[in-house]
Amino acid sequence: MSLLTQLNEDMKQAMKNKEKERLSVIRMVKASIQNESIKLGKDELSEDEELTVLSRELKQRKDSLQEFSSAGREDLVEKLELEISVLQEYMPKQLSDDELTAIVQATIQEIGASSKKDMGKVMSAIMPKVKGKADGSKINKLVLQHLN
Known part of the structure; x- marks a missing residue:
């Protein structure tokens, strides 16, 4: 199953379960993937390209998390931690x-x-x-x- 298909399924489930934050993250990832495919002029991205987009989104959030935690913005830190946990669900298993x-x-x-x-x-x-x-x-x- 491609990442986009998985995201669509999870988006439907998040809507049914009324998980606003999760739904927001999934929509953001879908938009990033679609923007990348438009930028590259393709109808669909390869798994490798989807992974690149997902990695980029995860890295942005981890960088922001450090900035917000050093600035003492706990409200934003919690939000980012949730986003990171949702994004990590779609990443391949990490190497030990x-x-x-x-x-x-x-x-x-x-x-x-x-x-x-x-x-x-x-x-x-x-x-x-x-x-x-x-x-x-x-x-x-x-x-x-x-x-x-």
Whole structure:
């Protein structure tokens, strides 16, 4: 089942259950996906492109969450936490720290990276492998640890 189909089903369910916040998040994600398809000039996005849009939306909310919590805006923090939890339902299962470490080590060996100068090469090789399954900043920290 495609993400858009799943979103439509969940949107109907949220309407029936009168879950306003959930419905709002689902509509926002649908709009983002539709805007992306218009931007790319396609009728439908591939799963990979849908995942990219979903990841972007999740990242925006996580960034905003940090800003709002440091500013002491608890009302907005709660709203964002709800939005993040709804968005995470549609994300693929996240990789564990052990799985990520194994991928990082294997990629470093594949590339033959030895210092921080090779950071860009390693990151560009890892990111397609873990797209949507791990946070980029977490991967960045792991790569730095292994390149030291």
